Amino acid sequence: MTDLSASSSAGDNGQDAYAGFPGRIGRTISESVPAWPAERTAPQGSPNVIVIVVDDLGYADLGPYGSEIATPHLDRLAADGVRFTNYHTTPLCSPSRAALLTGLNPHKAGFAFPANSDPGYPAYTFTLPDNAPTLAETLRERGYATFALGKWHLTGDRLQHDGASKASWPCQRGFDRYFGALEGFTSLHAPHRLVWDNSPYPVQEFPADYYLTDDLTERAIEMISTLRAADADKPFFLYLAHAAVHGPVQAKAADIADYDHVYDVGWDQIRLDRFRRQLELGLFDAGTVLPPSNRETALDVPPWDSLDEDQRRRFARYMQVYAGAVQAVDASTGRLIEHLERRGELDNTIIVVTSDNGATAEGGPEGTRSYYSQFAHIAELPDDWQRDVDRELALIGGPQTTVHYPRGWGQASNTPFRLYKGHTFAGGIRVPLIVHWPDGGLRGADEDGIRRQYAHVTDVTPTLLDLIGVAPLAARHGLAAPQIDGVSAAGLLRDPGADQQHDDQYTETGGRRAYQRGHWKIVTEHRPGTPFDDTEWQLYDTEADPTETQNVADSHPEVVTELATAWERAAWRNRVFPLDDHGPASSLRRPDDDRFAGTIDLLPFAGTVERWRSAQLVQHRDVAITASFRVAAGDAGVLVAHGDQGGGYLLVVDTDEQGEPIAWFGVNAYGVVHRTSPINLAPGENELLVLLRALPGFRLEALLTDGAVVTGLADLPQLVGMAPFTGISVGADRGGPVDWELHRRAGSHPFSGVLHNVRYAPGVLSDEAPAERARVWAEGVRIYD
Structure with a gap:
């Protein structure tokens, strides 16, 4: 150990080099350097x-x-x-x-x-x-x-x-x-x-x-x-x-x-x-x-x-x-x-x-071979809503189907x-x-x-x-x-x-309830839209009847009362109330989320916009999508894509048989792709407008125009619920492809021209939108209260 109080630390004039630093004179390194902070370490031998x-x-x-x-x-x-x-x-x-x-x-x-x-x-x-x-x-x-x-x-x-x-x-x-x-x-x-x-x-x-x-x-x-x-x-x-x-x-x-x-x-x-x-x-x-x-x-x-x-x-x-x-x-x-x-x-x-x-x-x-259509949990969907789009048997389970x-x-x-x-x-x-x-x-x-x-x-x-x-x-x-x-x-x-340690447990989801105490269990099978207090408790002895086949509530009413009281106490302790069976309240969104449905300009970038954020621009509303770009001979690619094989849409610059640039718009209706007839493009600056219209009965109409020519698709199902699932991609169809034939031919098909921007201008929510119906319901509840 070197002693820093020795003369080697003094200046030429013999004065201590540490003069002016009180408390340092005569201290060794071990005495003067602070201890390192202890690391957070797991107990020895921790698994x-x-x-x-x-x-x-x-x-x-x-x-x-x-x-x-x-x-x-x-x-x-x-x-x-x-x-x-x-x-x-x-x-x-x-x-x-x-x-x-x-x-x-x-x-x-x-x-x-x-x-x-x-x-x-x-x-x-x-x-x-x-x-x-x-x-x-x-x-x-x-x-x-x-x-x-x-x-x-x-x-x-x-x-x-x-x-x-x-x-x-x-x-x-x-x-x-x-x-x-x-x-x-x-x-x-x-x-x-x-x-x-x-x-x-x-x-x-x-x-x-x-x-x-x-x-x-x-x-x-x-x-x-x-x-x-x-x-x-x-x-x-x-x-x-x-x-x-x-x-x-x-x-x-x-x-x-x-x-x-x-x-x-x-x-x-x-x-x-x-x-x-x-x-x-x-x-x-x-x-x-x-x-x-x-x-x-x-x-x-x-x-x-x-x-x-x-x-x-x-x-x-x-x-x-x-x-x-x-x-x-x-x-x-x-x-x-x-x-x-x-x-x-x-x-x-x-x-x-x-x-x-x-x-x-x-x-x-x-x-279903079209999961996002089946998974659309909207009570007002029409009876003829197609929940299973026909696909070849051999495709089931592969990348072209959502099943x-x-x-x-x-x-x-x-x-x-x-x-x-x-x-x-x-x-x-x-x-x-x-x-x-x-x-x-x-x-x-x-x-x-x-x-x-x-x-x-x-x-x-x-x-x-x-x-x-x-x-x-x-x-x-x-x-x-x-x-x-x-x-x-x-x-x-x-x-x-060993003795069982966890003896009491409540359960609740969507108004369905249960309570377990020892070998006794009460359970309800609440039907959405019915009063919660109309649901009768069933009682099962899970030790003698683990598969819940014998409801013994009539022979043990005192147990039902005891456990029902325990369930309610547990519900109050655990913030279970108010009960919600996923009616109108489940579609409520906080008012400041409305800002996500404003007009937005998207520039080309390497990723995709997140699913929920993308959906706010297009679901249950009319929307105008404008793509501004420059194209030269031989240029092609995807201008904007939203969705995947489970449902979505995309705007594509392609070439015709003579190699001339054309544009078309496609909609993947839960597994079936529909394309508009093409619009011819002139070399140089171009602007294309896509109008998506949300029609009554959850139907969709799509129009594509360059300002002179109009082409379109009619009477398609709206993309609702979790569709489109992959978010908006600008300048390519990244991730899961919307159009499989195009993907097989060109992959993600990045646009080879110059894409300036893609603008989304959403309209107001339709009356059929779950969030809009929830808002009307909530205002009615407040007025009634």
């Missing part, structure tokens, strides 16, 4: 954590839960880990994800419903509370690296555009890195908008073999490898939220081919076979009853034998695609396992695999339970949960790894923190954190005979 959530996966869709779908890697995790047979989530996606990542009940977390409306109710804020730390925020504070990939859906749709606050985006909620789609779902072959960290990830066009499930997996491995190149010991938390198998259901051709003819036997036989295997696996007691096929109005499933040959062939293909998508998720999990094994980290990694809700009935009785299976397959996916996603019966909320951690001593050598005790999605965060040995953050942004609603299931993981 990595991987949480894999598969969207809309039914209880019986994995091999360890009775499925015929090949899931060898998930089978392995279950065989070496723990399977919960009585794990419950919420009936819908965003609420489940909010509950999983915070440990709070979903209404309290601001997500009573998926993040695609804005009625202004306290439980519908669609941003996580400022004072509620996420699991990622707690773990990052404790020294973990944190990564998120895939579906987020914890940001309201109005806050996903590039000018919005990013306070509710993944990197602001505890994740160091993020790659995926903020929206609730997307195309697996051509995602509508990918985000990398806090910025859109521009894609000119996707490779022919692109598949999102694979991309997410490779990027997850890349994130882990990048971390390990810098720090060999730092634990990580990886949240991998697969968009599969939410609609539109899509799969790779090879995976689809693996299930040729498997589903020709139909959903009734598949359901019976899955139930038989579930009994063999010991998931249920031998006396458990498989309920009859769902019979509720608009939720019923016809016998497979009652279908005609064409229906059976098409419906079997739908399930082939679904199985292929699940198989791809399993292969994705296998690649992660292999990577962890190569690094010697598998045994000290907690891997959780689950679903956010039960399988869905949103495909309707027939399924979903009929609800008969949703029933089979939820075997042995009743009803579907969105319902508070077990089919909507009882899902797989696999936990794997060899170093954690979760499973004894002489036991089967099955846990039959009740557990809930709010238990995931406290369980993982308990296993790791860290406490949740006490505050966030200077605000005291709310008490977590979930409880740790760590004891259940380590001891199959």
